[in-house]
Amino acid sequence: QQQVKQSPQSLIVQKGGISIINCAYENTAFDYFPWYQQFPGKGPALLIAIRPDVSEKKEGRFTISFNKSAKQFSLHIMDSQPGDSATYFCAASKSSRTSGTYKYIFGTGTRLKVLA
């Protein structure tokens, strides 16, 4: 119930193409779904995030699509660039009623390579 399944494990896309990464979750109590980008040897950086009350959120070339009934969400990177080559993690969290803290459950990651 606490798992977040992410696919594909790796992805190769031509420059200018669309990169699509998918995640699925089981726990319906999750109420926050962020995507992180991580370069080698660096910590993850927040890209974009969504809550269950909307089905899509777009920020620049990055779009999250959210399907509450299917318990799935995906990241779309439009006009993919070589500089987008990194590992992408989806995550899910729920509010803690006792402490107010949010524990993130991370997906397994997708290594994206964008060919020049």
Add this chain to the structure above:
Amino acid sequence: GAVVSQHPSRVICKSGTSVKIECRSLDFQATTMFWYRQFPKQSLMLMATSNEGSKATYEQGVEKDKFLINHASLTLSTLTVTSAHPEDSSFYICSAMGIYGYTFGSGTRLTVV
């Protein structure tokens, strides 16, 4: 924006020694910080949740006596790996929760020889 500084970025230590990793929120106060461990090409695994002024909450399977966490102020949390062994070699990342949500540090590559 929120910045989290993590030091050192890399450390090599001898087996049996202890190593301290610092995580500082530079421009915001963080009542809660998280410590993660990441093996090569794998996801981030939450080790513990650190709350300012109180004991850390450790995830199942994480040895409390081996991974000592101190959150003495609203801007600083430390992780000390005690009596380090080669199997403790990993990438350790902290994350601080502020008004902008979570911000991650740049990570610490620990190598125990």
